[in-house]
Amino acid sequence: MWIEMLGHSFMRTALTAGLVIGAVSSLLSFFVVQKGLAFAGAGISHAAFGGLALGTFLDRDPLLVGGVFAVGTALILANLSKGKTLTPDIAIGIAFSGSMAMGVILISVSRGQYFGELFSYLFGNILAVSSTELWAISLLALIVGAFMWLFFRGLLIMTLSKDVACAQGVPVRWLDCALLTAVAITVILSVRLVGVVLASALLVLPGAIGHMLSGHYRGVIAVSMGTALLSITIGLGLSYRLDWPAGASIVATLVAKFIVTTLLFSSWPSLSKRLSGSYIGRIISSEKR
Amino acid sequence: MDSTVQPPYPSSRRLIRVMNLDVDLAGQRVLRDITFTLHENETLGLIGPNGGGKTTLLRTIIGLVRPSAGRIAFAGSQQPNGVERPRVGYLPQGEVENLRSFPIRTYDLALLGAEGEAVSAAGPKEESHRRARIALRDMGLAQQIWSRPISALSGGQRRRALLAMMLSGENKLLLLDEPCESLDHPARRKLYQALQRIRDHREVGTMIATHDSRLLREVDSVIAVDGRIAARGTPEQLLHNGEGVLRQCGMHEGFAGMR
Numbered sequence: 001m002w003i004e005m006l007g008h009s010f011m012r013t014a015l016t017a018g019l020v021i022g023a024v025s026s027l028l029s030f031f032v033v034q035k036g037l038a039f040a041g042a043g044i045s046h047a048a049f050g051g052l053a054l055g056t057f058l059d060r061d062p063l064l065v066g067g068v069f070a071v072g073t074a075l076i077l078a079n080l081s082k083g084k085t086l087t088p089d090i091a092i093g094i095a096f097s098g099s100m101a102m103g104v105i106l107i108s109v110s111r112g113q114y115f116g117e118l119f120s121y122l123f124g125n126i127l128a129v130s131s132t133e134l135w136a137i138s139l140l141a142l143i144v145g146a147f148m149w150l151f152f153r154g155l156l157i158m159t160l161s162k163d164v165a166c167a168q169g170v171p172v173r174w175l176d177c178a179l180l181t182a183v184a185i186t187v188i189l190s191v192r193l194v195g196v197v198l199a200s201a202l203l204v205l206p207g208a209i210g211h212m213l214s215g216h217y218r219g220v221i222a223v224s225m226g227t228a229l230l231s232i233t234i235g236l237g238l239s240y241r242l243d244w245p246a247g248a249s250i251v252a253t254l255v256a257k258f259i260v261t262t263l264l265f266s267s268w269p270s271l272s273k274r275l276s277g278s279y280i281g282r283i284i285s286s287e288k289r
Numbered sequence: 290m291d292s293t294v295q296p297p298y299p300s301s302r303r304l305i306r307v308m309n310l311d312v313d314l315a316g317q318r319v320l321r322d323i324t325f326t327l328h329e330n331e332t333l334g335l336i337g338p339n340g341g342g343k344t345t346l347l348r349t350i351i352g353l354v355r356p357s358a359g360r361i362a363f364a365g366s367q368q369p370n371g372v373e374r375p376r377v378g379y380l381p382q383g384e385v386e387n388l389r390s391f392p393i394r395t396y397d398l399a400l401l402g403a404e405g406e407a408v409s410a411a412g413p414k415e416e417s418h419r420r421a422r423i424a425l426r427d428m429g430l431a432q433q434i435w436s437r438p439i440s441a442l443s444g445g446q447r448r449r450a451l452l453a454m455m456l457s458g459e460n461k462l463l464l465l466d467e468p469c470e471s472l473d474h475p476a477r478r479k480l481y482q483a484l485q486r487i488r489d490h491r492e493v494g495t496m497i498a499t500h501d502s503r504l505l506r507e508v509d510s511v512i513a514v515d516g517r518i519a520a521r522g523t524p525e526q527l528l529h530n531g532e533g534v535l536r537q538c539g540m541h542e543g544f545a546g547m548r
């Protein structure tokens with residue numbers, strides 16, 4: 001099946017795009033889960049829908065307009081602080097519903113003319129990725145990946161405690177904006193793969209599974225990345241074999257993995273300890289004391 | 290009471306100078322006209338009642354709170370990395386936000402402190418490892434704990450691991466907010482010794498907000514903060530002249546033991 005599947009150039013393009021997006025979103029997923037940004041991820045992706053609809057309606061590049069909406073929402077969220085009247089939670093709720101409402105109104109105004117195209121933005125259409133889009137996806141993913149690599153330690157300390165990070169000279173405000181912008185870019189990259197409705201799944205599930213299986217951030221990121229890449233491959237395979245929608249198949253695979261992992265480790269907590277212990281053991285033995 | 294305290298070593302450089310600082314929080318004046326200086330190798334104790342503004346003062350120095358008036362000047366104000374203040378090791382009060390659920394080993398937390406936030410570690414990698422090991426031992430964390438995830442430690446051990454993170458870094462300034470909180474007596478003793486060693490061997494200035502009168506024996510000077518500077522001096526000066534202030538801060542009994 002795999003050989004037959006990869007014989008089609010559109011499937012090869014789809015799989016490559018999926019793996020690139022999976023790699024970058026699973027890397028971000030660690031910070032999304034640790035910083036409790038799951039709702040922010042969902043909010044940003046849904047806010048992008050208004051932009052996608054507007055772009056389609058105005059005959060501009062929908063992904064570009066959607067990207068502007070997503071990044072704009074991310075920057076507004078990054079500049080809101082807890083304890084004020086307009087908290088990030090409330091702002092996400094407003095951006096989320098407001099943008100979706102705008103999209104639905106635009107669909108209605110256009111008398112359903114763009115329904116098919118907008119539906120694909122809602123639930124993804126990975127098979128429609130062109131080779132030019134694949135290049136754009138790879139370039140943006142590279143930028144997000146480079147940002148994560150360059151500022152990894154600063155991001156780690158900031159995730160641990162903003163106050164401690166600020167004292168150490170970590171540019172906390174700037175990094176907060178950059179991290180949420182990276183989430184917004186990843187959401188837009190995921191639109192073709194899984195759509196805006198399911199985009200946050202790629203940002204939440206890999207990190208959540210990684211967190212269950214490892215007690216060390218390197219382990220969490222490794223498991224998160226492995227899980228995402230495997231789920232995208234299996235999801236695309238399922239989609240090809242059973243003629244299921246690709247985005248939903250990928251997300252369903254991730255959710256199934258999450259449920260199995262939860263059941264496994266709630267039944268045998270010692271298994272989790274043994275796994276994370278062995279990983280940690282390997283790191284320790286490689287270090288000089 | 291003396292308004293200035295001599296630095297512990299005459300050659301010590303000035304690290305921070307706080308001048309006429311006023312701080313408002315939610316429209317309420319929390320600190321008024323705070324002025325003091327901290328030198329290298331100096332340890333300054335901050336005492337005061339709950340709500341007196343000790344934590345706010347530390348947070349203002351770091352830049353987490355913006356002062357309404359006054360100035361905070363750091364030595365050599367422009368640092369090579371463009372930051373206008375030296376690197377500060379800040380131990381917040383209470384349990385740190387995400388530390389409990391953060392997937393990191395005790396050893397790596399200390400190492401993260403030693404390496405800092407820079408892309409590549411500040412010094413040679415081996416030096417960072419050395420500093421991390423020393424800091425963990427200084428805080429009395431046994432080697433078998435080093436490999437444990439931070440989530441598997443007790444509250445006191447986690448606090449010590451966080452202190453090790455602060456002590457392992459190349460911080461010019463240490464701001465410790467209630468460092469003895471949830472520490473047992475042996476751990477407190479270790480902390481006193483570690484602070485002593487830092488003062489003697491590293492060009493670091495330390496500010497400690499505390500209600501632990503035993504810790505005040507380790508400091509060079511004390512400021513009593515109660516919305517304003519109620520008293521200042523060496524621990525001995527406060528002991529002899531500041532009874533009223535100490536009583537107000539609830540530290541009178543602790544100081545009595547030092548006589």
